[in-house]
Amino acid sequence: MHRLQSPAAALVLACSLVLPGAGALAQSNSAHRSTDVVAGKPHRLGVYGNVQKDCTSGPLPTVRVVTPPKHGELNVRSGKLKAGRISRCPKLEATAQGVFYKPNPTYKGADEISYEVKSASGKVENHTVRITVKAATPADAKPDPDVDADL
Numbered sequence: 001m002h003r004l005q006s007p008a009a010a011l012v013l014a015c016s017l018v019l020p021g022a023g024a025l026a027q028s029n030s031a032h033r034s035t036d037v038v039a040g041k042p043h044r045l046g047v048y049g050n051v052q053k054d055c056t057s058g059p060l061p062t063v064r065v066v067t068p069p070k071h072g073e074l075n076v077r078s079g080k081l082k083a084g085r086i087s088r089c090p091k092l093e094a095t096a097q098g099v100f101y102k103p104n105p106t107y108k109g110a111d112e113i114s115y116e117v118k119s120a121s122g123k124v125e126n127h128t129v130r131i132t133v134k135a136a137t138p139a140d141a142k143p144d145p146d147v148d149a150d151l
Helices: none
Strands: 028-038 043-049 062-067 072-080 095-103 109-118 124-134
Touching: 028 043, 028 095, 043 109, 043 124, 072 109, 095 109, 095 124
Parallel strands: 028 124
Antiparallel strands: 043 095, 062 109, 072 095, 109 124
């Protein structure tokens, strides 16, 4: 099942920010990585925002699903980063978007997704993530910082 949603939620996570560039031409970067996740449990894949030089939040980048998951859901949630997450702007609660993958509860095996993040300046980042879904264990019942309700 594939679902892309953008409900407003206060989210606090470690972040990687897409900062606006000064160039007039669109730039493109690609990132490929792998991650392990637990069946039925949401997992944060990335957080994207836009912080201006004057430490204000700029226009959010757009996130577009290129290849949806075959064995779960990909969700995009908007929210705010907790103050102190951006070292050069310690008082800023920046607006950002989190990308989360949640595998089907009974699925174990491989999945793969890809999405693109386009900044207000036109820079495009293509992300491909190979996902290994593992069975849940009792240790997986503890809270996971990659799944907090906050960015």
